[in-house]
Amino acid sequence: MSTTTTRTTIAVQQVSKRFTLRHDHRLKNLAVAAFRGKDLGNSFLALDDVGFEVAQGEAVALLGLNGSGKSTLLKLISGVMSPDSGQVLVRGRIAGLIEVGAGFHPDLTGRENVYLNGAILGMDEATIAARFDQIVAFSEIERFIDTEVKFYSSGMFLRLAFAVAVHTDPEIFLIDEILAVGDAPFQAKCLARIRELRDEGRTLVIVSHDLDMVSQLCSRGVVLEHGRVVADEDVHAAVARLR
Numbered sequence: 587m588s589t590t591t592t593r594t595t596i597a598v599q600q601v602s603k604r605f606t607l608r609h610d611h612r613l614k615n616l617a618v619a620a621f622r623g624k625d626l627g628n629s630f631l632a633l634d635d636v637g638f639e640v641a642q643g644e645a646v647a648l649l650g651l652n653g654s655g656k657s658t659l660l661k662l663i664s665g666v667m668s669p670d671s672g673q674v675l676v677r678g679r680i681a682g683l684i685e686v687g688a689g690f691h692p693d694l695t696g697r698e699n700v701y702l703n704g705a706i707l708g709m710d711e712a713t714i715a716a717r718f719d720q721i722v723a724f725s726e727i728e729r730f731i732d733t734e735v736k737f738y739s740s741g742m743f744l745r746l747a748f749a750v751a752v753h754t755d756p757e758i759f760l761i762d763e764i765l766a767v768g769d770a771p772f773q774a775k776c777l778a779r780i781r782e783l784r785d786e787g788r789t790l791v792i793v794s795h796d797l798d799m800v801s802q803l804c805s806r807g808v809v810l811e812h813g814r815v816v817a818d819e820d821v822h823a824a825v826a827r828l829r
């Protein structure tokens with residue numbers, strides 16, 4: 587009998603998600619099609635009977651070609667979207683670094699946005715205040731912290747948004763291709779921080795086309811092809827399929 591128990595943190599069970607692609611939005615055609623009782627769209631399965639589990643503290647890469655369903659799967663895990671069938675069970679607090687900065691308000695200053703975004707990500711005011719200097723130091727935009735973020739460059743915006751996200755305290759981080767933006771030194775710093783989060787035992791699910799990066803960060807790769815899981819294996823074997 588095994589003496590160690592691995593806690594399942596994320597269970598994706600027979601999940602399917604269908605999208606409808608509407609090709610022709612002209613009113614006349616919509617009216618004619620509706621009158622004839624025709625299906626207006628072309629529906630397709632973005633995720634088709636997907637199932638896998640992630641144990642606490644695991645770092646898993648979701649891999650696959652463009653359009654294979656990775657981001658959709660991450661959105662289902664984060665709860666911003668629900669499956670048509672099947673279910674996603676999650677144990678623990680989640681931080682989705684999916685649309686980093688989505689909660690930022692352009693007319694507010696960097697400082698105000700740190701508080702706003704921190705609250706959206708589940709931190710109370712005292713916690714944000716205690717981590718404020720650390721967040722700003724990580725972003726390296728101290729000089730501009732009291733400037734409205736609409737005057738920020740896209741890189742500055744990303745830096746502050748990422749800094750807030752990685753200073754929240756979730757058990758599970760969902761990370762979607764965020765390292766594609768930001769300059770090289772900042773990317774290196776983000777990577778180091780993500781590695782730290784992993785080493786602290788947080789669970790990571792990462793979507794990225796940067797195969798070298800995911801091989802370094804993750805131990806396991808789940809490969810999607812046209813919305814189906816075609817491999818769930820050691821990250822190096824999974825990455826080799828995509829090269």
Ligand SMILES: Nc1ncnc2c1ncn2[C@@H]1O[C@H](COP(=O)(O)OP(=O)(O)OP(=O)(O)O)[C@@H](O)[C@H]1O
Nearest residue numbers: 605606607632650651652653654655656657658659
């Ligand atoms: N909200 C939506 N409405 C309709 N179709 C969608 C929607 N979101 C995603 N899709 C479609 O679902 C499929 C899977 O998209 P998804 O973004 O999950 O792929 P991905 O593997 O993350 O791709 P990439 O590597 O290009 O980021 C694509 O064909 C995409 O066009």
